Amino acid sequence: MKNIGVFICHCGINIAGTVDVKRLAEEVTEFDDVKMAIDYVYMCSDPGQNLIKEKIKEQELNKVIIACCSPSLHEVTFRNTVQSVGLNPYQCEIANIREQCSWVHADKQKATQKAKEIIAAVIEKIKLNESLSPIKVPVIKRALIIGGGVSGIHAALSIAYNGYEVVLVEREASIGGHMAELSETYLTQECSPCLLSSKIVEVQNHPLITILTNSEIEELDGYVGNFKVKIKTKATFVDQEKCDGCGICVEKCPVSIPWQSEEISGKTRAIYIPYPQTIGNKAVIDKKICKYFTEGCTKCKEACPKNAINFKQTDKIREEAVGSIIVATGYSLYPKEKLGEYGYGRYKDVIDGLQFERLISVWGQQNREIRRPSDGKIPREVVFIQCVGSRDPEHGVPYCSKICCMYVAKHAKLYKQAVPEGQAYIFYIDVRAGGKGYDEFVQNAIEEDGLYYIRGKVSKIFQENGKIIVWGVDTLAGRQIEIAADLVVLATAIIPSKGAKELANKLKISSDEYGFFSEVHPKLRPVESPTPGIYLAGCAQAPRDIPESVSHALGAASKVAGLFSEDLLSHEPIVVWVDEDLCKACGICVEVCPYKAREIDKWKKIAKVIEVLCQGCGACVTACPNSATQQRNLTSKQVFNMIDAAISIK
Amino acid sequence: MIYSYYPGCSLHGSAKEYNHSTKAVCEKLGVELRELPDWICCGASSGHSLNKILEIVLPAQNLKIAEKIGHDLVVPCAACYNRLKVAKNELREKEEIRKQIKDLINFDFQNNIEILNLIELIKNRIGLETIRSKVVKPLKGLKVACYYGCLLVRPPTIMDFDNPEHPMSLDEIMRVIGAEPINWSFKTECCGGSLSLSRDDIVKSLVGNIIRMAEEAGAHIIVTLCPLCMENLDIRQPNYNFPILYLTELLALAFNLKESENFITKHIVNPLPVLESLELL
Numbered sequence: 037m038k039n040i041g042v043f044i045c046h047c048g049i050n051i052a053g054t055v056d057v058k059r060l061a062e063e064v065t066e067f068d069d070v071k072m073a074i075d076y077v078y079m080c081s082d083p084g085q086n087l088i089k090e091k092i093k094e095q096e097l098n099k100v101i102i103a104c105c106s107p108s109l110h111e112v113t114f115r116n117t118v119q120s121v122g123l124n125p126y127q128c129e130i131a132n133i134r135e136q137c138s139w140v141h142a143d144k145q146k147a148t149q150k151a152k153e154i155i156a157a158v159i160e161k162i163k164l165n166e167s168l169s170p171i172k173v174p175v176i177k178r179a180l181i182i183g184g185g186v187s188g189i190h191a192a193l194s195i196a197y198n199g200y201e202v203v204l205v206e207r208e209a210s211i212g213g214h215m216a217e218l219s220e221t222y223l224t225q226e227c228s229p230c231l232l233s234s235k236i237v238e239v240q241n242h243p244l245i246t247i248l249t250n251s252e253i254e255e256l257d258g259y260v261g262n263f264k265v266k267i268k269t270k271a272t273f274v275d276q277e278k279c280d281g282c283g284i285c286v287e288k289c290p291v292s293i294p295w296q297s298e299e300i301s302g303k304t305r306a307i308y309i310p311y312p313q314t315i316g317n318k319a320v321i322d323k324k325i326c327k328y329f330t331e332g333c334t335k336c337k338e339a340c341p342k343n344a345i346n347f348k349q350t351d352k353i354r355e356e357a358v359g360s361i362i363v364a365t366g367y368s369l370y371p372k373e374k375l376g377e378y379g380y381g382r383y384k385d386v387i388d389g390l391q392f393e394r395l396i397s398v399w400g401q402q403n404r405e406i407r408r409p410s411d412g413k414i415p416r417e418v419v420f421i422q423c424v425g426s427r428d429p430e431h432g433v434p435y436c437s438k439i440c441c442m443y444v445a446k447h448a449k450l451y452k453q454a455v456p457e458g459q460a461y462i463f464y465i466d467v468r469a470g471g472k473g474y475d476e477f478v479q480n481a482i483e484e485d486g487l488y489y490i491r492g493k494v495s496k497i498f499q500e501n502g503k504i505i506v507w508g509v510d511t512l513a514g515r516q517i518e519i520a521a522d523l524v525v526l527a528t529a530i531i532p533s534k535g536a537k538e539l540a541n542k543l544k545i546s547s548d549e550y551g552f553f554s555e556v557h558p559k560l561r562p563v564e565s566p567t568p569g570i571y572l573a574g575c576a577q578a579p580r581d582i583p584e585s586v587s588h589a590l591g592a593a594s595k596v597a598g599l600f601s602e603d604l605l606s607h608e609p610i611v612v613w614v615d616e617d618l619c620k621a622c623g624i625c626v627e628v629c630p631y632k633a634r635e636i637d638k639w640k641k642i643a644k645v646i647e648v649l650c651q652g653c654g655a656c657v658t659a660c661p662n663s664a665t666q667q668r669n670l671t672s673k674q675v676f677n678m679i680d681a682a683i684s685i686k
Numbered sequence: 687m688i689y690s691y692y693p694g695c696s697l698h699g700s701a702k703e704y705n706h707s708t709k710a711v712c713e714k715l716g717v718e719l720r721e722l723p724d725w726i727c728c729g730a731s732s733g734h735s736l737n738k739i740l741e742i743v744l745p746a747q748n749l750k751i752a753e754k755i756g757h758d759l760v761v762p763c764a765a766c767y768n769r770l771k772v773a774k775n776e777l778r779e780k781e782e783i784r785k786q787i788k789d790l791i792n793f794d795f796q797n798n799i800e801i802l803n804l805i806e807l808i809k810n811r812i813g814l815e816t817i818r819s820k821v822v823k824p825l826k827g828l829k830v831a832c833y834y835g836c837l838l839v840r841p842p843t844i845m846d847f848d849n850p851e852h853p854m855s856l857d858e859i860m861r862v863i864g865a866e867p868i869n870w871s872f873k874t875e876c877c878g879g880s881l882s883l884s885r886d887d888i889v890k891s892l893v894g895n896i897i898r899m900a901e902e903a904g905a906h907i908i909v910t911l912c913p914l915c916m917e918n919l920d921i922r923q924p925n926y927n928f929p930i931l932y933l934t935e936l937l938a939l940a941f942n943l944k945e946s947e948n949f950i951t952k953h954i955v956n957p958l959p960v961l962e963s964l965e966l967l
Contacts, residue, residue: 376849496871498871498872499871
């Protein structure tokens with residue numbers, strides 16, 4: 037029965053310049069199953085779409101082929117068009133005669149012939165197309181957020197205010213992340229922990245948010261809308277119900293940690309109260325350094341008035357069911373062992389940006405006065421070095437860490453405010469201060485605070501007579517420079533948080549070669565991981581500063597809220613199905629499936645399909661030795677018919 | 687233990703004391719060094735900076751002789767070591783270079799021998815324990831600034847035997863023979879290399895920095911493995927009288943070899959007063 041309509045698009049001259057569209061329409065009309073074929077200048081335009089609708093009604097078409105550009109561009113457009121006049125959208129197919137024909141050929145005669153072959157093949161496909169409707173699955177309206185830094189906190193609050201439950205998992209003893217360790221934020225010089233603490237309190241008080249600190253993801257199963265996650269909560273050895281945060285135990289602990297170590301704020305002893313500013317302070321013990329586990333010290337247990345210390349506590353595993361996940365695991369800094377030429381790790385007065393934050397932070401031990409770590413002197417000359425490890429493919433990482441230009445200007449400014457008679461030198465490759473008010477901030481710091489910016493790199497840092505000697509080059513003056521500094525601050529590269537690769541494996545999401553989690557599309561889908569239902573927020577995906585992290589997190593949260601706004605999730609119905617009579621449950625498909633969508637059904641003895649996980653890649657179809665697995669609307673029969681048509685048409 | 691031995695031009699000329707002390711120490715340690723027959727210049731300094739293919743073909747000719755003999759090759763001079771390692775690396779990594787070298791000198795690169803500097807020979811092949819057992823007169827009280835120079839450890843991906851910024855292997859050897867390696871920051875600084883002929887003002891200022899840093903760190907002497915570093919440090923030090931010795935000369939002292947007097951007296955800056963004051967002779 038003749039019921040197929042073929043619509044041939046000129047795409048201006050993109051197609052019509054190389055393919056003789058008029059002749060093509062005439063010849064295609066002659067095909068057996070084609071009722072009509074027509075060409076038009078822009079099929080995707082309103083008049084073009086109206087033409088399709090009119091012809092469907094007028095000619096009583098029940099299958100439609102649009103010969104135009106790639107299906108990734110307008111398949112959805114045209115499927116919506118045919119659906120609006122009552123046709124099943126899966127009865128509309130695209131014959132790609134632009135990317136696969138007109139754009140890559142020059143000879144009009146041959147290109148026209150090839151376009152005809154492409155259309156002939158698609159006719160064979162559409163003849164056997166079934167009418168399909170989207171697969172619907174229920175969704176658990178509960179989100180898991182991994183990482184309780186500024187990104188995780190904002191995502192949690194946004195989702196909770198939309199009315200959905202949130203489980204916020206944090207590896208450290210308290211939420212807050214790196215932002216809680218900063219002194220003041222750039223542009224407005226606001227106290228960073230103060231800014232954040234109101235948000236931390238909001239999260240802690242929100243009835244829909246459950247916070248699991250000292251916790252990490254053990255295992256993830258399931259799929260979008262229906263994830264099952266195992267979370268391990270590490271023992272804190274302090275009964276969190278009994279502890280009232282009095283801090284007596286901290287005073288008694290014999291293990292002290294130097295303030296400049298890379299620990300979280302407030303961690304000064306083996307038993308400590310993280311981020312003292314937040315509410316609900318509870319003490320926790322770090323098993324790695326606590327002397328109970330090596331020497332049997334029980335000083336804190338003896339001192340605790342509430343009898344809250346319990347060295348017998350063990351790790352706990354809990355299971356949570358969630359519908360969606362946001363990964364907000366943040367960043368860490370480039371390892372200092374790799375920076376031998378800067379003596380980082382060998383000289384006490386060579387520190388990184390986070391250590392400098394602590395040095396000037398109200399939470400640092402030295403209360404607004406800047407004193408250098410080695411001997412407590414006020415540093416009169418401070419050298420700041422940008423791009424340490426960043427933009428350095430030989431030695432470090434090739435990418436720009438993005439936030440350093442701004443925070444170095446802030447650091448130098450804060451230093452000058454604390455030590456007005458001191459001098460700050462900044463070595464830079466170039467200043468990348470893109471952002472609202474950013475360049476003005478840097479310019480202001482140079483002009484008002486008298487910072488000395490030197491364009492060039494530092495080759496070597498060494499100690500001499502209590503000074504830190506910095507050798508560098510001023511590439512604008514074309515001269516070598518030697519500065520005898522009291523303190524050197526390295527703006528080290530931002531790298532993914534420790535354990536990011538392991539987490540990527542557990543969640544089965546991809547990451548780039550440095551370990552930053554990959555988004556689906558760099559421009560248009562920046563918060564989605566390639567796995568449906570898992571989203572990315574903040575520095576886990578790429579280096580970014582606080583406002584960008586917050587925007588990114590809110591973007592991820594709105595994707596989650598969008599997902600939760602419907603009771604059922606729709607899934608593309610182009611998935612595989614199994615002929616149960618042919619399947620022998622050999623399990624080859626289970627092995628080849630990259631999405632864990634195939635599973636052996638022990639009772640039926642077949643390899644079943646979890647449709648909601650199937651992405652229609654076809655790997656199991658080609659692997660199946662019995663041809664028991666077939667893909668909807670792309671069956672083996674359809675494919676062979678398409679090949680036959682393409683090679684036999686004259 | 688038998689090794690092929692590539693002395694290079696320096697050890698037959700300006701660094702004879704390095705050659706003699708290396709041979710004496712190796713003999714004591716039961717290591718037989720067989721000098722490569724018909725070896726040629728490695729092309730260091732001038733060859734490799736002027737001609738891309740000469741840079742490879744000169745060391746490759748030596749490599750060809752050594753591969754044919756089959757023993758691992760010991761190269762005391764840091765510059766020769768660097769050139770040979772770079773050439774070997776190029777031959778291993780690049781098909782095109784292999785072809786060019788085959789055409790030029792009929793050398794089929796086999797990659798069947800290792801190239802070793804003296805630190806590698808002592809640490810990895812002979813072993814620090816053997817060294818310790820041979821020490822008769824520990825160099826007690828001698829504070830040594832271990833100076834690796836720039837060529838021994840760089841480029842790090844090719845040399846690949848110690849940390850390029852803060853190497854410690856020579857320090858370990860010094861400790862084993864009873865000396866005290868001092869902690870200083872100029873282990874791998876440049877001495878000026880071959881600029882000593884054309885711009886001795888630059889060399890003097892660089893050498894001055896190195897010696898000043900060693901002195902400030904409390905060292906009595908500087909120990910090196912590079913004949914070119916030796917030359918610059920020994921001859922061009924401005925207003926200092928700071929002794930510089932080769933690794934092998936210190937080993938010979940610690941082993942109390944009688945040949946020592948033949949070579950430690952060859953330096954411009956006389957090391958004897960320092961050594962006498964510490965009763966090490």
